[in-house]
Amino acid sequence: xxxxxxxxxxxxxxxxxxxxxxxxxxxxxxxxxxxxxxxxxxxxxxxxxxxxxxxxxxxxxxxxxxxxxxxxxxxxxxxxxxxxxxxxxxxxxxxxxxxxxxxxxxxxxxxxxxxxxxxxxxxxxxxxxxxxxxxxxxxxxxxxxxxxxxxxxxxxxxxxxxxxxxxxxxxxxxxxxxxxxxxxxxxxxxxxxxxxxxxxxxxxxxxxxxxx
Amino acid sequence: xxxxxxxxxxxxxxxxxxxxxxxxxxxxxxxxxxxxxxxxxxxxxxxxxxxxxxxxxxxxxxxxxxxxxxxxxxxxxxxxxxxxxxxxxxxxxxxxxxxxxxxxxxxxxxxxxxxxxxxxxxxxxxxxxxxxxxxxxxxxxxxxxxxxxxxxxxxxxxxxxxxxxxxxxxxxxxxxxxxxxxxxxxxxxxxxxxxxxxxxxxxxxxxxxxxxxxxxxxxxxxxxxxxxxxxxxxxxxxxxxxxxxxxxxxxxxxxxxxxxxxxxxxxxxx
Numbered sequence: 001x002x003x004x005x006x007x008x009x010x011x012x013x014x015x016x017x018x019x020x021x022x023x024x025x026x027x028x029x030x031x032x033x034x035x036x037x038x039x040x041x042x043x044x045x046x047x048x049x050x051x052x053x054x055x056x057x058x059x060x061x062x063x064x065x066x067x068x069x070x071x072x073x074x075x076x077x078x079x080x081x082x083x084x085x086x087x088x089x090x091x092x093x094x095x096x097x098x099x100x101x102x103x104x105x106x107x108x109x110x111x112x113x114x115x116x117x118x119x120x121x122x123x124x125x126x127x128x129x130x131x132x133x134x135x136x137x138x139x140x141x142x143x144x145x146x147x148x149x150x151x152x153x154x155x156x157x158x159x160x161x162x163x164x165x166x167x168x169x170x171x172x173x174x175x176x177x178x179x180x181x182x183x184x185x186x187x188x189x190x191x192x193x194x195x196x197x198x199x200x201x202x203x204x205x206x207x208x209x210x211x212x
Numbered sequence: 213x214x215x216x217x218x219x220x221x222x223x224x225x226x227x228x229x230x231x232x233x234x235x236x237x238x239x240x241x242x243x244x245x246x247x248x249x250x251x252x253x254x255x256x257x258x259x260x261x262x263x264x265x266x267x268x269x270x271x272x273x274x275x276x277x278x279x280x281x282x283x284x285x286x287x288x289x290x291x292x293x294x295x296x297x298x299x300x301x302x303x304x305x306x307x308x309x310x311x312x313x314x315x316x317x318x319x320x321x322x323x324x325x326x327x328x329x330x331x332x333x334x335x336x337x338x339x340x341x342x343x344x345x346x347x348x349x350x351x352x353x354x355x356x357x358x359x360x361x362x363x364x365x366x367x368x369x370x371x372x373x374x375x376x377x378x379x380x381x382x383x384x385x386x387x388x389x390x391x392x393x394x395x396x397x398x399x400x401x402x403x404x405x406x407x408x409x410x411x412x413x414x415x416x417x418x419x420x421x422x423x424x425x426x427x428x429x430x431x432x433x434x435x436x437x438x439x440x441x442x443x444x445x446x447x448x449x450x451x452x453x454x455x456x457x458x459x460x461x462x463x464x465x466x467x468x469x470x471x472x473x474x475x476x477x478x479x480x481x482x
Contacts, residue, residue: 110314114373116277118328118380119304128331133318209318210362 002184004171011167012188018084018156018163019149025089030096037097038104039126048097055094061155063087068159084156088149095145103137104130107211136207143200147193164188226253228384228415233283234273243269245439251384254413258426261436262462267419270436271386274417275306287383304332307377307385311393313369315361321348321372322357328380347375351405367398371405387418421466427451435459
């Protein structure tokens, strides 16, 4: 009955690659934007703000289409998969920036003052004191992002990336059993996301901290 | 400016900190308005005054956490306003103890105390650990070194905060209302620790309303109101013959609130 499972799992592999690469790109962009917004000087903090608001205010599909269909007219050409990774990464970064900023703000300025008063530079204080705590505090909301991304990454099928959803459409065009195939695809997403959430929950329990 | 020494009788006191006409505003609010004073080596200076008088800001001007708008602060003969990019180094010569402790939540007590020597002074791990344990022993917190701040009482947190400052072997320790956030029964253990330090001739600048502490160890007291020094003198001066009406009123209010100067001292069991 599920002779097409191999096809779907190949799609899942690509979905996971897309999501995790985008999550990584988003982590770097998000951290940079959060720090720029919180500690950066004027032009830098404005730039970070603009990035966050622009991305959060427009649909992911529009962002993806601009990169895949729009940029080629400027002579910038990315493969479908790369377009999807860039769009998802930039998108995720804006949301992650807000998670990290919220976390940094909940630590409060007192620990920053304490670190500086020991003689640390601002950079040392951020790297040694603020960021390790921001990661821990942001983890629950960051887990959401990790759970959303495999689902959001399904927009990649719109630009012909053969990820899980695209594969299921191909399977259905062969066997004409949409109810069954979409049900199985749903289960695969569910299992994937449940696994990711479980792992991140365990990480959170191990590293969680209490801010006074 | 050379090293400023003054001969008082047979004593040669060296000024560790000289605050010179320090002004600081936030927006349009002038928080500190032309404060000057000197701190001699091995002495305790107590700064007190109503809340909002600019005491905490003044402390942060002294170690350049918030550099003054005008005036300057000398650490021995170094003008801190001209320290440029060496300011982080000079700031490490000031220990600071905070009202709300500000311990690093993700670190154990030991790591809190080690992190300064390790990261700022680049002392190797084992040596930094030894320094930290020594500082923790001094504040009687060695047994708690593997606990996280959230597992401690307020008094323990503050003693750990003092150990964190001590581990850097600072020239001066700044105390910013170290007992104001504590439950009354926990104040004694922190005051006792501060008394011990004063008796060891650590140079300390304390913003506090603990008049018993001031009476016991302060060599100079400074009453600050509305960002300016109202009156300066020894504890004897303040408790017997304060000059300014404002000082008298404030001291009376403190006495009403906390009882006599001595009452707290007697409660200390540790």
